[in-house]
Amino acid sequence: MANFNLDVTLKKSLEEFKSKRAEDMAWKTGTEYRDGKFSLTFLNLPVEVTYPEGVVVNKITGEEIGLIERILILHYFTHSGGSPILNKNITFKELPGGNIYIDPFSNRCIRPLIHVFGKDLDRFRSAGEKFGGEKQAFGDISFRFYPLPRIPVTFVLWGEDEEFPPNANIILDESASDYLPTEDYAFLCGMLFGKLKGCLSK
Known part of the structure; x- marks a missing residue:
């Protein structure tokens, strides 16, 4: 996720996010999906992710979060395989x-x-x-x-x-x-x- 390549990384992440089923991503990430939005906590901050747009908003302020933070969250949705925590x-x-x-x-x-x-x-x-x-x-x-x-x-x-x-x-x-x-x-x-x-x- 090199800083000079963030726009390209975001575009790729959004394409992958849109290509996946919302319900599959919800159970694999342990998040709630309702009315076209995922709800989760990111670094103790409640956020919403719109689907399929992939816009990530701070639920307290209603403002969009930073670019790197947005990419991280999109990666979480697109990369998650749903494995249990192994405690190893x-x-x-x-x-x-x-x-x-x-x-x-x-x-x-x-x-x-x-x-x-x-x-x-x-x-x-x-x-x-x-x-x-x-x-x-x-x-x-x-x-x-x-x-x-x-x-x-x-x-x-x-x-x-x-x-x-x-x-x-x-x-x-x-x-x-x-x-x-x-x-x-x-x-x-x-x-x-x-x-x-x-x-x-x-």
Whole structure:
């Protein structure tokens, strides 16, 4: 999803979205479809997606969401295969082609997570709780979030000590590749981090 190619990516996503049956996409994505609109929660924001137009609107403000966000949601609808969440943990590298995109993923997600929260785990705890995360048992502190209905994402942090600097990781479910292309997880997890960072000022 290179930035210079977004218009082409959107056009392709819309064509694929229109070619699929709404009812099939609804059950595969775990969303509600009624009166020509899908309803779902995206990064804790209630949104509607019109079918077949593929317009994505913030249900609170009535405004269209950003272009990259729209493409991500359309990809979720067109890529989802309906697999159950397997509760088997993997990292980004274990996704198909994950090694190819690991640097963009680290730059968008892992490094910012360490930079903002690594030296103050209480800030991460506060942000995770404010954003509705589910506390997990990984690392020194971890939270699981659902940026899209069937995509659990767990942010894990280890605080610094006398021997090691702070560190972080992001855990996905083994079913992740059935819901989004690998490259999209760099964008999705980066957006999730941005939402957590935004919780610090609230």
